[in-house]
Amino acid sequence: MLGVTPQRVVIGADTYPPDVNGAANFAYRLAAGLAERGHDVHVICPAPQDAGADPGTPGGPTVHRLTSYGTPFHPTFRFSVPWRIRGSVTRLLDRLAPDVVHVQSHFGVGRTLTAAARRRGVPVLATNHFMPENLIGYAPLPDRLAEAFCRLAWRDCLRVFRRADIVTAPTPRAVRLLRDQGLNGTILPVSCGLDLRRFAQPPATRTDESPRLLFVGRLDAEKNVDVLLRALALLPPRPPVTAEIVGDGSRRADLEELARALGVADRVVFHGLVTDQEVLDAYARCDVFCMPGTAELQSLATMEAMAAGKPVVAADAMALPHLVRPGVNGLLFPPGDVTALAAALGLILADPETRARMGEASREIVARHDIAATLDIFESLYQEAAQTAQRLQGVASGDRHEQPAHSGR
Incomplete structure (x- = not known):
């Protein structure tokens, strides 16, 4: 300055x-x-x-x-x-x-x-x-x-x-x-x-066309990753949707067991803690970012996903509505409402044009950060x-x- x-x-x-x-x-x-x-x-x-x-x-x-x-x-x-x-x-x-x-x-x-x-x-x-x-x-x-x-x-x-x-x-x-x-x-x-330039990389080239959800953050209670897994189980089996979970925490073992119990373990990848570049790669290859947490004073992971040009589906709680404008760069769902989350994810995943439009809007909204x-x-x-x-x-x-x-x- x-x-x-x-x-x-x-x-x-x-x-x-x-x-x-x-x-x-x-x-x-x-x-x-x-x-x-x-x-x-x-x-x-x-x-x-x-x-x-x-x-x-x-x-x-x-x-x-x-x-x-x-x-x-x-x-x-x-x-x-x-x-x-x-x-x-x-x-x-x-x-x-x-x-x-x-x-x-x-x-x-x-x-x-x-x-x-x-x-x-x-x-x-x-x-x-x-x-x-x-x-x-x-x-x-x-x-x-x-x-x-x-x-x-x-x-x-x-x-x-x-x-x-x-x-x-x-x-x-x-x-x-x-x-x-x-x-x-x-x-x-x-x-x-954020250093927004770090996240402005082109979408990754993928060998498969199955839609991908992404969560990045601590695997602790207030992040409500279980809600995401339960919503994944409600999505249509075709095309199969994969959820990537980046991060670690006190609830990881419970979440892995929940994925098995829901019958979606083959469609959930728990990456654990990864390098900065691997996080960037995860943002680049996902189609939708999901933040089900209810104790977010800002949510840097959500901002990172927006800087990477991704639509966001997030809980309508705390500061997340400051980042997600429904219908513009993503959708909000009532906290803990598995059915509403599944519907929001399905709506965006089914429409590539909507995803592209929302992703560009995410970049514009996060620019002031x-x-x-x-x-x-x-x-x-x-x-x-x-x-x-x-x-x-x-x-x-x-x-x-x-x-x-x-x-x-």
Whole structure:
């Protein structure tokens, strides 16, 4: 962005690559994009194991790994305990003296970094990627306990974010969710953004003509991949429709068993975790992308499919209606409604011309989510926050030095 002064930015992330999820991927894109624009970027995040600074890619962000612990609820997720990392975070902030701190969550790293920055007068931005529903699936609870957990989780989230100068969320719906929970102040919708050029590749050449559905994401409860499998079983047997499932998670074994029970195991491919290029190839060869999840604050996978020029069938829930315009670039279905999902998929799969038209519309709709625009916005917010902090410090300093003169002494 022209006219922007390079800054030292500290990004606090409770999940960061090699973690594979939307929040981790966004934190990396943000850090790498800012570093490429000439900012001095430092990422503070949990370590896969106890480790020190990770210099990362030359010219890219410097990554500082903190003591972390595994969890019995997820095979790869690790967390940092505030009282174990407080000293490390304090020393890092004192040494780095950043212009701004940008936390990506309210968990151990986010809350510890926010508190340390506030004590030093460093402006804080916070971006929310959190919904309690994203955690409940790892430890299934009875309905009443789940409701109580959600209330407590939101209360804890807001307690941290109230200390931030500016809060952002990926979509207007995600902003409204925070306000509905009781968060006030400056809350802005800022897309997580994508490098759209990476996904603009031509459709893949296929040896078969059978229609292909695609899902990309974690195989966890709130993604509702079981709904997709049940809808697949309702589609006509001719031509046979194949569903490709890219990703891994706590429900993979259950989903594989469900596919066998439904009699569609021969038409479902579970790829697991794959390389970036393999994900791009999966987008290129699919005919329709399906997102049945009901806890999507933005859904980067859906945006990626749109950038690849694919029609989308998605649950009419949370932020997905911001991306899918019924009849234009895809269709929405009532969350959990297997019959409605099957009907929507069948309608689009049966009409190649409709698929092509909707795919082009997807590209047009997602164009405003290019990562360059996201970086522009955050650069402006960082400058604004830093300038405000400097003015406040100047006023405070002026009060201390000028008061005796005004008193006549």
